[in-house]
Amino acid sequence: MNYFKKDYIVNISSLINRELNFYAHVDENRKETLQEHIDLCNKYFDKINKSKEMGRIFKNFEDLYLNDLDEEYILLFRKLVINTINFHDIGKINPEFQHRKMNNKILDKSIFEGIKDKHSIISSVLYINYFIDEIDNIKKVNKAVGKKLSQILFLNGYIISRHHSKLSDFEEFVKSFDEDYCGDADKVISSLNNSYNYVYNKEFNRSTKVMLKKCRNVKKTLIKNSKEESIYVYTYVKLLFSLLVACDFYATTEFMNNLELNEFGEISDISNFYDLYKESEIYKSIRNYEKNEYKKENDLKNENDINVLRTEMFLDAENELFRNLNSDIFFLEAPTGSGKSNVSINLSFKLLEENKSMNKIYYIYPFNTLIEQNISSLEMIFINDVNPIDNVFNNIAVVNSINPIKVENEKDINEDITEEFDYKYYAKALLDRQFLNYPMILTTHVSLFNTMFDSRKESLFSFHQLANSVIVLDEIQSYKNTIWSEIITFLKGFSKILNMKVIIMSATLPNLNYLTDSDEDTTTLIKDREKYFSNPLFKDRVVVNYDLIEKEIEEIYDHVKNSSLKGKKILVEFIKKQSAYEFYNKLKEDEEINSKIELITGDDNSIERQRIINIAKNSNNIILIATQVIEAGVDIDMDIGYKDISKLDSDEQFMGRINRSCKKSGIVYFFNVDKADLIYKNDIRMNKKFTLEDENMKKILVNKYFKDYYLPILKALKTYYNDSLSELNLNEFFSEDVGGLKFDKITSRMKLIEEDMWSISVYLSRNIEKEDGTILYGNEIWDSYKTILLDKNLDYAKRQIKLSEARSLLNYFIYQVKKCDLIYNDRIGDLYFIEDGEKYFRDGKVDKEKLITGIGDFI
Structure with missing residues (x-):
């Protein structure tokens, strides 16, 4: 699609004084002219447009928001878009900028009084000035069209003004034209009206009051938009901002590092992934079953092999997908232990195979433990042991706070690399991470929500990467339920503009369509849920027992102890970490218990967690004490479970850890010791x-009728939040905040996890042995981290890569404690270093009592 034509681009050099030299960047003895930088930015916009077919995305916006415009107006819209990139740095003609930042004294006097060396707001004003007359003329002929195009003009000007900072509220941009607020745009307009022709050739004669009125009118029309239109505009602004920043960064990197980027993280051919996946034994087995057994009159209620049910579900979901390829949102509700991850991999590959415009896959998880488990599964499928360089697995990246920034396979790097190559190597790795230039990404829901809803520049870098992607959201019920309405509403809007497909899956999936009063463009992939949820292999795999629900902790302890005497694999979950530690310590001190006793909590690093899981898998006589970290994604198969009740969907998730293989009998006893409402605050x-x-x-839990569980919850959410007369009102949020582009309010409302203001991070230094025998020396890792931080000679990109690698090791030693008067040996920012950390551990576990008395309350 030839969406953006090069003749749309305004010749910037014709607008500025050709007798003066204007520079965009300097690097030692090299200088990049302003026109050279603009040309590079336009080049990268063209590259991204072609590789990601961004024209399709802007066409979606045209169809949904600028609907029914004549072709000449649509062409003007496209011209406005592409020239946002083209004009973004024209403000660098500011003599003060040239003098201070470029060491280029072009004039003896300052033109832009009160602006100093700023340039973004100048670029914004000059951009608006260039096109405003054309739009004013359109208003005279067609007022409605003129209003829409005026919105685009000022929105683009706003984007330009913010391209070196975060997206602040649009109201701030409006105020910048107001002389009563001493706004920067007002200062620029006044300066240009007086002395612009020293640097700028095009006539400039604007009234600040008129410009302010036009900008205010844009804001007034924006907040009158419908809910859907508000999301379309919000998406458009973030998309164009992300593209502008990407082009600017790539162009600057090419000049500064002599590094040209030609790939931006697309899956060019899904068969490279899919063909390997089809070679897996599971996939072959499924296709063999499809050929010989599927859709025959089989009595699945008497089926003894759980893999048959998993295969049936795989094929049912796939067939339903084929029948509804035009849908945007797909719901996959399937029992715990039914193989949802395998189904979602196949579905995401199918979507890319059937839709050639799609070229990226995100797998989104609420916990890092789920990422660890799934990346291990993908590694087994996609690693090429014969030729490691050709591994498809190299195209898969984990993006979270634990894994370091992904770099090229070190085996491919010549040890005798030059300094220039070294520089490019790290610069490219950093850019890839900042802009998510990976074909397939495994990351957390917090990371995804930062991309979608955070207003900080670094979070917005990768927003354009959501275009043409398949996003798989796992365990959706774990997301903050007070914003479920907002989540599904945004996802539906994003999907329409960005050509996204979203697969939402869970064993306890709420009917999110209920919150939007529409099931348009959505598909339920498992039409006959009772085929699986009512099947004895899932429904009766675990017997539910409520005999302990009124009992005290002493009676629960005795019950667990008696069960252990039978030589069983026992899992006990508490919702409070303190309770888990106390129960664990009591078991360890009980000489009558012969079972292996282990404890797994969120405190455990990945090494300790994997050690415990391996023991749980291989031992037939074990008591494993746990917190909520055990509920989802931990691949263990236990005989008996005990759980402190919390949310019903968490209780169901816990049951998924019991008798997963369906080869034994399983039972779960529920008790009620700790008050869960103190843990899950504001959760209805x-x-x-x-x-x-x-x-x-x-x-409901016994019969798996989760629809009956969620319907009253959804009704309550809809009544309290959607229809509330308070500031929580959903319609008001979308009209006032989203429609008014109040980015800070949107960021705050869509935050999944609230910041903990009452804890501090403590680094307990000790030596840790990994599974392969490697020793992690805590003191050395701390010193290495400090060295990197203090090394002034490291270039920025290499420094960021090395810091991410160091932080991934720091995570093995960091714990959260309640704020207290802390005696520490060293400190970096808010991270406190305790040199003799080993004394706070007992049997490889943090010693709770010692921590409380020695450091402070442990969280």
Whole structure:
């Protein structure tokens, strides 16, 4: 699609004084002219447009927001878009900028009084000035069209003004034209009206009051938009901002590092992934079953092999996908232990195979443990042991706070690399991470939400990468339920503009369509849920027992102890970490217990967690004490479970750890010791009538009728949040905040995890042995991190890569404690270093009592 034509681009050199030399960047003895930088930015916009077919995305916006415009107006819209990139740095003609930043004294006097060396706001004003007359003329002929194009003009000007900072509220841009606020745009206009022709050739004669009025009118029309239109505009602004910043960064990197980027993280051919996946034994087995057994009159209720049910579900979901390829949102509700991850991999590959415009896959998880488990599964499928350089696995990246920034395979790097190559190597790795230039990404829901809703520049870098992607959201019920309405509403809007497909999956999947009053463009992939949820292999795999729900902790302890005497694999989950530690210590001190006793909590690093999981897998006589970290994604198969009740969907997730293989009998005893509502604050699901304290909920968990569980919850959410007269009102949020582009308010509302203001991070230094025998020396890792931080000679890109590698090792030693008067040996920012950290551990576990008395309360 030839969407953006090069003749749309305004010749910037014709607008500025050709007798003066204007520079964009300097690097030692090299100088880049302003026109050279602009040309590079336009080049990268063209590259990204072609590789990601961004024209399709802007065409979606045209169809949905600028609907029914005549061709000449649509062409003007496209011209406005591409010239946002073209004009973004024209403000560098500011003599003060040239003098201070470029060491280029072109005039003896300052033109832009009060602006100093700023340039973005100048670029914004000059951009608006260039096109405003044309749009004003359109208004005279067609007022409605003129209003829409005026919106685009000022939105683009706003984007230009913010391209070196975060996206602040649009109201701030409006105020910048107001002389009463001493706004920067007002200062620029006044300066240009007086002395512009020293640097700028095009006539400039604007009234600040008129410009302010036009900008205010844009804001007024924006907040009158419908909910859907507000999301379309929000998406457009973030998309164009992300593209502008990407082009600017890539162009600057090419000049500064002599590094040209030609790949931006697309899956050029899904068969490279899919063909390898099809060679897996599981996939072959499924296709063999499809050929010989699927859709025959089989009595699945009497089926004894759980893999048959998993295969049926795989094929049912795939067939439903084929029937609804035009849908945007796909819901996959399937029981715990039914192989949802395998189904989602196949579905995401199918979507790319059937839709050639799609070229990226995100797998989104609520916990890093789920990422660890799934990356291991993908590694087994896609690693090429014969030719490591050709590994498809190299195109898969984990993006979270634990894994270091992904770099090229070190085996490919010549040890005798030149300094220039070294420089490029790290610069490219950093750019790839900042802009998510990876074909397939595994990351957390927090990371995804930062990209979608955060207003900081570094979060917005990769927003354009959402275009033409398949996003798989796992365990959606773990997301903050107070914003479920906002989440599904945004996802539906994003999908329409960005050509996204979203697969939402869970064993306890709420009907999110209920919150939007529409199931348009959505598909439920498992039409006959009872085929699976009511099947004995899933429904009766684990017997639910409520005999302990009124008992005290002493009776629960005795029950667990008696069960251990039978030589069983026992899992006990507490919702409070303190309770888990106390129960664990009591078991360890009980000489009558012969079982292996282990404890797994969120405190454990990945080395300790994997050690425990391996023991749980291989031992037939073990008591594993755990917190909520065990609920989802931990691949263990236990005989007996004990759980402190919390949210019903968490209780169901826990049951998925019991008798996963269906080869034995499984039982779960629920008890009620700690108050879960103190843990899950503001979660409506903690109302007693929605927990196992209610008799009706007990029946729902046994019968797996989660629709009956979620319907009253969704009704309550809709009543309290959607229809509330308070500031929580959903329609008001979309009209006032989203429509008014109040980015800070949107960021705050869509935050999944609230910041913990009452804890501090402590680095407990000790020596840790990994599975392969490698020793991690805590003191050395700390010193190495400090050395990198203090090394002034490291270039920025290499420094960031090395810091990410160092931080990934720091994570093995960092713990959270409540704020207290801390005696420490060293400190970096808010991270406190304790040199003799080993004394706070007992049997490889943090010693709770010692921490409370020695450091402070452990969280």
